[in-house]
Amino acid sequence: MVFIMNPDVTREQINTFISGWENKGFSTILSVGTEHTAVCLIGNTAAVDLDHVVQTSGVVLYGKRITERYKAVNRVVHEDNTIVRTGDICIGEGYFTVIAGPCSVESEDQIIQIAKSVKTSGARILRGGAFKPRTSPYDFQGKKAEGLEMLSAAKKETGLPIVTEIMNQTQIDLFEDVDIVQVGARNMQNFDLLKALGSLKKPVLLKRGPANTIDELLMSAEYIVSSGNDNVILCERGIRSFETMTRNTLDLSAVVLLKQKSHLPVIADPSHASGIRSLVPPLAKAILAVGADGLMVEAHNNPAAALCDGAQSLDLDQFDTLMRDLKNRAQTEGKII
Ligand code: PEP
Numbered sequence: 640m641v642f643i644m645n646p647d648v649t650r651e652q653i654n655t656f657i658s659g660w661e662n663k664g665f666s667t668i669l670s671v672g673t674e675h676t677a678v679c680l681i682g683n684t685a686a687v688d689l690d691h692v693v694q695t696s697g698v699v700l701y702g703k704r705i706t707e708r709y710k711a712v713n714r715v716v717h718e719d720n721t722i723v724r725t726g727d728i729c730i731g732e733g734y735f736t737v738i739a740g741p742c743s744v745e746s747e748d749q750i751i752q753i754a755k756s757v758k759t760s761g762a763r764i765l766r767g768g769a770f771k772p773r774t775s776p777y778d779f780q781g782k783k784a785e786g787l788e789m790l791s792a793a794k795k796e797t798g799l800p801i802v803t804e805i806m807n808q809t810q811i812d813l814f815e816d817v818d819i820v821q822v823g824a825r826n827m828q829n830f831d832l833l834k835a836l837g838s839l840k841k842p843v844l845l846k847r848g849p850a851n852t853i854d855e856l857l858m859s860a861e862y863i864v865s866s867g868n869d870n871v872i873l874c875e876r877g878i879r880s881f882e883t884m885t886r887n888t889l890d891l892s893a894v895v896l897l898k899q900k901s902h903l904p905v906i907a908d909p910s911h912a913s914g915i916r917s918l919v920p921p922l923a924k925a926i927l928a929v930g931a932d933g934l935m936v937e938a939h940n941n942p943a944a945a946l947c948d949g950a951q952s953l954d955l956d957q958f959d960t961l962m963r964d965l966k967n968r969a970q971t972e973g974k975i976i
């Protein structure tokens with residue numbers, strides 16, 4: 640249940656209203672928006688007489704029952720679009736932020752070369768996996784802690800913030816120099832990890848599991864936000880369908896629905912969604928066209944020799960060509976790329 644407060648109420652009146660509910664055993668979420676202030680009740684509200692509260696409290700303009708289980712990430716509770724920031728880079732409404740880099744960090748030279756090139760092309764954030772969740776235990780598992788150091792070197796060299804995947808909460812201390820922590824598709828419902836990331840002060844990029852619903856993605860984001868970290872970016876990366884010609888099926892409706900249902904920024908990953916290099920540029924354009932706030936794309940200096948996901952990686956020239964196209968399109972949409 641959410642209460643939209645009268646526009647002229649004081650902070651003190653809001654605090655009194657909140658403590659009244661907390662004394663009755665509810666927890667609350669306070670959301671101060673540009674248009675209005677909202678107080679959301681968490682708990683069993685079945686017995687709460689909404690009309691009675693509106694009529695008698697003297698501070699409430701109107702109230703609404705929220706049918707969804709997600710509250711903190713729900714647009715009904717938090718009306719303004721959240722813009723996630725890392726340094727001076729923004730991800731959210733008004734921007735189309737491109738994250739690019741190899742699937743895996745392979746060597747310092749490799750990641751620095753890629754970082755310099757994608758930066759020149761217009762990427763704002765560098766990606767690269769150090770800890771790789773691979774389907775087969777016999778496949779390359781990433782450079783691990785050494786890979787994180789290589790990413791740091793590329794960050795130092797180019798000034799690009801870095802995003803990389805964490806596999807479990809015991810790794811958090813290693814991620815000190817990482818700007819955005821990625822929760823991979825396979826970990827989307829690792830609730831202990833999500834809770835641990837809730838106490839971090841840095842943004843989390845949460846990828847949708849290939850077999851998870853939109854509702855489940857939002858509930859996973861709710862774990863992070865309700866644990867204290869509202870800097871969450873949602874990422875659609877393709878879901879498993881009956882189709883076998885593509886690695887996954889890019890769910891563009893999810894991008895649109897997520898933006899409607901939640902105030903969090905939403906990006907999409909055409910590389911893992913398709914698994915096929917030639918599909919990446921057209922899908923990237925579609926992602927921009929449906930209103931996503933950005934893109935995560937795999938780009939490699941030598942895709943044919945990549946240790947992971949070469950077939951879906953753009954080479955650096957292809958990435959540059961894509962960026963030229965996206966820049967024109969973003970400009971017509973009034974987005975900063
Ligand atoms: C990745 O982005 O490196 C990755 C492994 O993607 P996903 O978790 O979406 O499979």
Ligand code: MN
Binds near residue numbers: 742743947948
């Ligand atoms: Mn990959």
